[in-house]
Amino acid sequence: MELDALDKQLVALLQEDCKKTTKQYADALQLSKTAVYERIRRLERTGVITGYVALLNKSKIKRDFTVLCHIRLVQHTKENVLRFEREILKLEEVSECFHVGGDYDYILKINVEDMKSYREFMITKLTAINNIGNTQSSFVINEVKNSPSVHI
Template sequence: MKQVELDRLDRKILDALQHDGRISNQTLAEQVGLSPAACWRRVKALEEAGVITGYSARLDPEAVGHGLCVLVHLSLRRHTLDSTAEIEREVSSYPEVLQCFAVTGNADYVLRVVVPDMASYDRFLNEKIFTLKAIAQVNSNFALREIKNSHTLPLA
Protein backbone atom coordinates (compact mmCIF):
# COMPACT_ATOMS: atom_id res chain seq x y z
CA MET A 1 0.00 0.00 0.00
CA LYS A 2 1.34 3.41 -0.86
CA GLN A 3 1.44 6.24 1.64
CA VAL A 4 -1.68 8.41 1.70
CA GLU A 5 -1.37 12.20 1.86
CA LEU A 6 -2.88 13.38 5.14
CA ASP A 7 -3.64 16.98 5.95
CA ARG A 8 -3.79 18.53 9.43
CA LEU A 9 -7.50 17.66 9.89
CA ASP A 10 -7.00 14.05 8.80
CA ARG A 11 -4.20 13.70 11.36
CA LYS A 12 -6.39 15.22 14.10
CA ILE A 13 -9.20 12.80 13.22
CA LEU A 14 -6.84 9.81 13.21
CA ASP A 15 -5.23 10.83 16.49
CA ALA A 16 -8.64 11.18 18.17
CA LEU A 17 -9.84 7.82 16.81
CA GLN A 18 -6.66 6.07 17.95
CA HIS A 19 -7.34 7.24 21.49
CA ASP A 20 -11.07 6.48 21.42
CA GLY A 21 -12.45 4.40 18.56
CA ARG A 22 -15.93 4.65 20.05
CA ILE A 23 -16.08 8.43 19.98
CA SER A 24 -19.30 9.72 18.42
CA ASN A 25 -19.06 11.53 15.10
CA GLN A 26 -20.57 14.61 16.76
CA THR A 27 -17.89 14.71 19.46
CA LEU A 28 -15.13 13.94 16.96
CA ALA A 29 -16.31 16.77 14.71
CA GLU A 30 -16.29 19.17 17.65
CA GLN A 31 -12.77 18.10 18.67
CA VAL A 32 -11.28 18.62 15.21
CA GLY A 33 -13.29 21.70 14.27
CA LEU A 34 -15.48 20.35 11.47
CA SER A 35 -19.19 19.99 10.88
CA PRO A 36 -20.47 16.47 11.61
CA ALA A 37 -21.17 15.85 7.90
CA ALA A 38 -17.68 16.93 6.82
CA CYS A 39 -16.10 14.87 9.59
CA TRP A 40 -18.11 11.77 8.63
CA ARG A 41 -17.04 12.17 4.98
CA ARG A 42 -13.38 12.41 5.99
CA VAL A 43 -13.60 9.33 8.22
CA LYS A 44 -15.27 7.36 5.42
CA ALA A 45 -12.57 8.50 2.96
CA LEU A 46 -9.84 7.41 5.40
CA GLU A 47 -11.52 4.01 5.77
CA GLU A 48 -11.89 3.59 2.00
CA ALA A 49 -8.25 4.60 1.43
CA GLY A 50 -7.17 1.85 3.85
CA VAL A 51 -5.69 4.28 6.39
CA ILE A 52 -8.23 3.13 8.98
CA THR A 53 -8.17 -0.65 8.85
CA GLY A 54 -10.74 -1.43 11.53
CA TYR A 55 -11.99 -0.83 15.05
CA SER A 56 -11.65 -3.10 18.06
CA ALA A 57 -11.74 -3.31 21.83
CA ARG A 58 -8.46 -3.77 23.72
CA LEU A 59 -8.68 -6.51 26.31
CA ASP A 60 -6.67 -7.12 29.46
CA PRO A 61 -4.92 -10.45 28.76
CA GLU A 62 -4.87 -11.48 32.42
CA ALA A 63 -8.56 -10.69 32.87
CA VAL A 64 -9.44 -13.12 30.05
CA GLY A 65 -6.99 -15.83 31.15
CA HIS A 66 -4.10 -15.22 28.75
CA GLY A 67 -1.56 -13.70 31.13
CA LEU A 68 1.62 -15.34 29.83
CA CYS A 69 3.26 -13.35 27.02
CA VAL A 70 6.16 -14.94 25.15
CA LEU A 71 8.38 -13.48 22.45
CA VAL A 72 9.34 -16.45 20.29
CA HIS A 73 12.33 -16.25 17.95
CA LEU A 74 12.21 -18.74 15.08
CA SER A 75 15.17 -19.62 12.88
CA LEU A 76 14.71 -21.56 9.64
CA ARG A 77 16.74 -24.51 8.35
CA ARG A 78 16.71 -23.12 4.81
CA HIS A 79 15.33 -20.00 3.22
CA THR A 80 13.14 -21.01 0.32
CA LEU A 81 9.89 -19.55 -0.93
CA ASP A 82 8.07 -22.75 -0.01
CA SER A 83 9.44 -22.93 3.54
CA THR A 84 8.79 -19.28 4.33
CA ALA A 85 5.31 -19.46 2.80
CA GLU A 86 4.50 -22.52 4.94
CA ILE A 87 5.77 -20.87 8.13
CA GLU A 88 3.87 -17.66 7.46
CA ARG A 89 0.65 -19.48 6.54
CA GLU A 90 0.73 -21.78 9.57
CA VAL A 91 1.80 -19.18 12.12
CA SER A 92 -0.88 -16.78 10.85
CA SER A 93 -3.52 -19.40 11.58
CA TYR A 94 -2.56 -19.84 15.25
CA PRO A 95 -4.84 -17.79 17.53
CA GLU A 96 -2.14 -17.66 20.22
CA VAL A 97 0.10 -15.66 17.88
CA LEU A 98 -0.89 -12.00 18.10
CA GLN A 99 1.96 -10.67 15.98
CA CYS A 100 4.51 -12.17 13.61
CA PHE A 101 7.43 -10.27 12.16
CA ALA A 102 9.97 -11.36 9.56
CA VAL A 103 13.19 -9.91 10.98
CA THR A 104 16.91 -9.59 10.45
CA GLY A 105 19.48 -10.58 13.04
CA ASN A 106 19.65 -13.74 15.15
CA ALA A 107 16.24 -15.06 14.05
CA ASP A 108 14.12 -15.14 10.92
CA TYR A 109 10.78 -14.52 12.65
CA VAL A 110 9.68 -13.07 15.96
CA LEU A 111 6.24 -13.98 17.30
CA ARG A 112 4.30 -12.42 20.15
CA VAL A 113 2.37 -15.28 21.71
CA VAL A 114 -0.15 -15.15 24.55
CA VAL A 115 -1.30 -18.23 26.44
CA PRO A 116 -2.86 -18.92 29.85
CA ASP A 117 0.17 -20.56 31.46
CA MET A 118 3.44 -22.45 30.98
CA ALA A 119 1.69 -25.78 30.33
CA SER A 120 -0.29 -24.13 27.53
CA TYR A 121 2.91 -22.72 26.04
CA ASP A 122 4.50 -26.17 26.18
CA ARG A 123 1.50 -27.58 24.25
CA PHE A 124 1.68 -24.71 21.76
CA LEU A 125 5.35 -25.48 21.06
CA ASN A 126 4.91 -29.25 20.82
CA GLU A 127 1.66 -29.32 18.86
CA LYS A 128 2.24 -26.36 16.56
CA ILE A 129 5.73 -24.86 16.34
CA PHE A 130 7.79 -28.06 16.58
CA THR A 131 5.66 -29.69 13.87
CA LEU A 132 6.83 -27.13 11.29
CA LYS A 133 9.51 -28.83 9.19
CA ALA A 134 11.34 -25.64 8.24
CA ILE A 135 12.14 -24.63 11.83
CA ALA A 136 15.76 -25.13 12.90
CA GLN A 137 15.73 -23.34 16.25
CA VAL A 138 13.28 -21.80 18.71
CA ASN A 139 14.21 -19.34 21.44
CA SER A 140 11.64 -18.09 23.93
CA ASN A 141 11.72 -14.89 25.95
CA PHE A 142 9.08 -14.59 28.67
CA ALA A 143 7.69 -11.16 29.45
CA LEU A 144 8.04 -10.46 33.16
CA ARG A 145 5.85 -7.35 33.06
CA GLU A 146 4.51 -5.00 30.45
CA ILE A 147 6.09 -1.57 30.44
CA LYS A 148 4.41 -0.12 27.37
CA ASN A 149 1.92 -1.53 24.89
CA SER A 150 0.64 1.18 22.61
CA HIS A 151 -1.38 0.90 19.44
CA THR A 152 -1.21 4.62 18.80
CA LEU A 153 0.95 5.70 15.87
CA PRO A 154 2.77 9.05 16.22
CA LEU A 155 1.12 11.34 13.68
CA ALA A 156 2.74 14.69 14.54
Protein backbone atom coordinates in the same frame (compact mmCIF):
# COMPACT_ATOMS: atom_id res chain seq x y z
CA MET B 1 -3.87 10.39 -0.42
CA GLU B 2 -2.57 13.38 1.45
CA LEU B 3 -3.57 13.92 5.07
CA ASP B 4 -3.89 17.49 6.26
CA ALA B 5 -3.53 18.59 9.87
CA LEU B 6 -7.23 17.99 10.60
CA ASP B 7 -7.07 14.45 9.19
CA LYS B 8 -4.09 13.68 11.40
CA GLN B 9 -5.79 15.03 14.50
CA LEU B 10 -8.90 13.03 13.66
CA VAL B 11 -6.96 9.82 13.06
CA ALA B 12 -5.12 10.30 16.34
CA LEU B 13 -8.44 10.64 18.16
CA LEU B 14 -9.88 7.57 16.43
CA GLN B 15 -6.82 5.54 17.38
CA GLU B 16 -7.50 6.43 21.03
CA ASP B 17 -11.24 5.90 21.00
CA CYS B 18 -13.36 5.19 17.94
CA LYS B 19 -16.71 5.13 19.78
CA LYS B 20 -17.22 8.80 20.45
CA THR B 21 -20.01 10.55 18.56
CA THR B 22 -19.30 12.48 15.38
CA LYS B 23 -20.29 15.61 17.28
CA GLN B 24 -17.55 15.02 19.86
CA TYR B 25 -14.85 14.77 17.19
CA ALA B 26 -16.40 17.79 15.47
CA ASP B 27 -16.14 19.85 18.65
CA ALA B 28 -12.53 18.77 19.20
CA LEU B 29 -11.58 19.77 15.66
CA GLN B 30 -13.80 22.87 15.51
CA LEU B 31 -15.67 21.51 12.50
CA SER B 32 -19.27 20.64 11.69
CA LYS B 33 -20.36 17.04 12.08
CA THR B 34 -20.85 16.71 8.34
CA ALA B 35 -17.24 17.71 7.74
CA VAL B 36 -16.02 15.13 10.25
CA TYR B 37 -18.39 12.51 8.89
CA GLU B 38 -17.10 13.00 5.35
CA ARG B 39 -13.46 12.99 6.47
CA ILE B 40 -13.92 9.69 8.30
CA ARG B 41 -15.65 8.19 5.27
CA ARG B 42 -12.77 9.30 3.07
CA LEU B 43 -10.18 7.85 5.46
CA GLU B 44 -12.06 4.54 5.33
CA ARG B 45 -12.58 4.59 1.56
CA THR B 46 -8.93 5.35 0.81
CA GLY B 47 -7.76 2.60 3.15
CA VAL B 48 -6.05 4.77 5.75
CA ILE B 49 -8.42 3.35 8.35
CA THR B 50 -8.60 -0.43 7.92
CA GLY B 51 -11.08 -1.22 10.67
CA TYR B 52 -12.39 -0.72 14.16
CA VAL B 53 -11.83 -3.22 16.95
CA ALA B 54 -12.40 -3.78 20.65
CA LEU B 55 -9.34 -4.12 22.88
CA LEU B 56 -9.36 -6.62 25.75
CA ASN B 57 -7.74 -6.86 29.14
CA LYS B 58 -5.69 -10.02 28.63
CA SER B 59 -5.58 -10.88 32.31
CA LYS B 60 -9.39 -10.97 32.45
CA ILE B 61 -9.53 -13.63 29.76
CA LYS B 62 -6.56 -15.65 31.03
CA ARG B 63 -4.20 -14.79 28.19
CA ASP B 64 -1.69 -12.63 29.99
CA PHE B 65 1.29 -14.94 29.72
CA THR B 66 3.20 -13.38 26.84
CA VAL B 67 6.27 -14.77 25.13
CA LEU B 68 8.38 -13.33 22.34
CA CYS B 69 9.70 -16.35 20.51
CA HIS B 70 12.67 -16.15 18.14
CA ILE B 71 12.85 -18.77 15.44
CA ARG B 72 15.57 -19.87 13.06
CA LEU B 73 14.69 -21.92 9.99
CA VAL B 74 16.83 -24.74 8.66
CA GLN B 75 16.35 -23.96 4.99
CA HIS B 76 15.43 -20.61 3.51
CA THR B 77 14.05 -21.58 0.14
CA LYS B 78 10.98 -19.66 -1.00
CA GLU B 79 8.85 -22.77 -0.61
CA ASN B 80 9.98 -23.39 2.95
CA VAL B 81 9.49 -19.78 3.96
CA LEU B 82 5.97 -19.63 2.53
CA ARG B 83 5.00 -22.95 4.05
CA PHE B 84 6.27 -21.88 7.47
CA GLU B 85 4.31 -18.62 7.32
CA ARG B 86 1.17 -20.44 6.24
CA GLU B 87 1.45 -22.77 9.23
CA ILE B 88 2.04 -19.89 11.64
CA LEU B 89 -1.11 -18.12 10.44
CA LYS B 90 -3.13 -21.11 11.59
CA LEU B 91 -1.94 -20.85 15.19
CA GLU B 92 -4.44 -18.86 17.24
CA GLU B 93 -1.94 -18.34 20.07
CA VAL B 94 0.27 -16.25 17.77
CA SER B 95 -0.91 -12.64 17.66
CA GLU B 96 2.12 -11.26 15.81
CA CYS B 97 4.72 -12.76 13.52
CA PHE B 98 7.51 -10.86 11.78
CA HIS B 99 10.05 -12.08 9.29
CA VAL B 100 13.20 -10.23 10.29
CA GLY B 101 16.81 -9.86 9.36
CA GLY B 102 19.57 -10.50 11.87
CA ASP B 103 20.32 -13.30 14.28
CA TYR B 104 16.95 -15.06 13.90
CA ASP B 105 14.54 -15.36 10.99
CA TYR B 106 11.21 -14.81 12.76
CA ILE B 107 10.01 -13.13 15.93
CA LEU B 108 6.57 -14.15 17.22
CA LYS B 109 4.38 -12.78 19.96
CA ILE B 110 2.48 -15.55 21.70
CA ASN B 111 -0.35 -15.15 24.22
CA VAL B 112 -1.41 -18.06 26.39
CA GLU B 113 -2.68 -18.64 29.92
CA ASP B 114 0.48 -19.77 31.69
CA MET B 115 3.81 -21.56 31.38
CA LYS B 116 2.10 -24.92 31.29
CA SER B 117 0.03 -24.01 28.27
CA TYR B 118 3.08 -22.43 26.64
CA ARG B 119 4.94 -25.71 26.97
CA GLU B 120 1.94 -27.48 25.48
CA PHE B 121 1.83 -24.97 22.63
CA MET B 122 5.55 -25.40 21.91
CA ILE B 123 5.49 -29.18 21.93
CA THR B 124 2.28 -29.86 20.07
CA LYS B 125 1.96 -26.90 17.72
CA LEU B 126 5.03 -24.75 17.16
CA THR B 127 7.87 -27.25 16.95
CA ALA B 128 5.51 -29.57 15.10
CA ILE B 129 6.05 -27.26 12.13
CA ASN B 130 8.60 -28.57 9.71
CA ASN B 131 11.90 -26.81 8.99
CA ILE B 132 12.27 -25.00 12.33
CA GLY B 133 15.94 -24.99 13.28
CA ASN B 134 15.96 -23.67 16.81
CA THR B 135 13.97 -21.29 18.96
CA GLN B 136 14.65 -18.87 21.77
CA SER B 137 11.81 -17.83 24.05
CA SER B 138 11.92 -14.44 25.75
CA PHE B 139 9.33 -14.46 28.53
CA VAL B 140 7.65 -11.14 29.18
CA ILE B 141 8.21 -9.90 32.74
CA ASN B 142 6.35 -6.64 32.25
CA GLU B 143 4.41 -4.94 29.46
CA VAL B 144 5.78 -1.42 29.57
CA LYS B 145 3.78 -0.39 26.52
CA ASN B 146 1.53 -2.36 24.20
CA SER B 147 -0.51 -0.30 21.83
CA PRO B 148 -1.80 -1.08 18.34
CA SER B 149 -1.70 2.60 17.44
CA VAL B 150 1.10 4.41 15.68
CA HIS B 151 2.15 8.00 15.96
CA ILE B 152 0.97 10.29 13.15
